[in-house]
Amino acid sequence: MKKVVGITGGIAxxxxxxxxxxxxxxxxxxxxxxxxRNNYEIGGKIYNVVLERFGNEYLLEDGxxxxxxxxxxxxxxxxxxxxxxxxxxxxxKDELLEEIAKYDDGLIFVEIPLLYEAKFDTIxxxxxxxxxxxxxxxxRLMEREGIDEDFxxxxxxxxxxxxxxxxxxxxxxxxxxxFNETEKQVIDVINKIKxxx
Numbered sequence: 001m002k003k004v005v006g007i008t009g010g011i012a013x014x015x016x017x018x019x020x021x022x023x024x025x026x027x028x029x030x031x032x033x034x035x036x037r038n039n040y041e042i043g044g045k046i047y048n049v050v051l052e053r054f055g056n057e058y059l060l061e062d063g064x065x066x067x068x069x070x071x072x073x074x075x076x077x078x079x080x081x082x083x084x085x086x087x088x089x090x091x092x093k094d095e096l097l098e099e100i101a102k103y104d105d106g107l108i109f110v111e112i113p114l115l116y117e118a119k120f121d122t123i124x125x126x127x128x129x130x131x132x133x134x135x136x137x138x139x140r141l142m143e144r145e146g147i148d149e150d151f152x153x154x155x156x157x158x159x160x161x162x163x164x165x166x167x168x169x170x171x172x173x174x175x176x177x178x179f180n181e182t183e184k185q186v187i188d189v190i191n192k193i194k195x196x197x
Contacts, residue, residue, distance in 0.1 A: 003197055004100055004108050004123060008115035009130030010162040011155055012140040014175025014182060015111060018130050021186040022109050029109045030099045032120075035092050040065055049087045075154050089118045097123065107193065116168060117160050126193060129169035131162060136176055 007022075007029075009015045019029050039046035042063055050058065050065055058073075060066045074081045100108055100123070112120050121127055132140070134156060141152040166172050171192070173185045 001197060002103060002105050002108060003125045003193070004110060005193065006115050006121060006124035006127045007109055007111045007130065008113060008127060008165060008169070009175075010132065010137055010159055010165070011113070012137050012144060013130045013132040013162065014173075015113065015130045017175060017179055017182050018128070018173055018186055019109070019111050021183045022190075025187070025190065027107055027109055027190075028103065029111060030096060032092055032096060032110070032112045032114075035095045035099075036088065039088075039091055039095075040067070045091045046088050049091075050084075053083065053087070075151075075158055081158070085118070089114075093118070093120060093123070096120070107190070107197075114159065116165055121168070126171070126196075127169045128171045128173060128189060129162075129165045130173050130175050131166050132175050134162070137162070 007015060007018060019031070022029055036046070038044060040050075041047060047065060050070070054070070054073075058066050058070050070084075074084055096110065096112075100110065110120075110124065112118070112124075115121050115124070115127065137156055138149060138152045141147065141155060142149060145152075147155075171189045173182065173189060175182050
């Protein structure tokens, strides 16, 4: 029996470490971020629509989309954010469903940062939330992206509250500890899911 397991969380909450463990255990993972990246490349579906809606001013000299400039627009303009989401979410969902359809059986893990925001929980049988308190999220984000605290908080607050995601999920993995501690939690959660199936 096929079960689609969604992995979500906040920005810099530790989803990559959780996915690393799942891959190590031999399970397939479909990444929404990867689908999105591919579609933002020159000639991709999202690329074409962004160019049509926002124009050449959001392109770099080499023709690629200026993702930093577009991110600044999204974080500072709610209507632009809603427009981008209305463009990207259906494209990503269609490709995600195509990828899931390639598997006939077993646990299929799907990494979806905006799972609840984009209402992608409807295509998941089970949801795991990777949780991290805001204090640690801010620290990780500032270190990872070289940004100040204000911009880190703006990025965090642009997504659904992580405590809300935690309350909606079937399972929660707290990633504040080291990699080994995260790994133990992932193995425990997968064992529980397998018992349910």
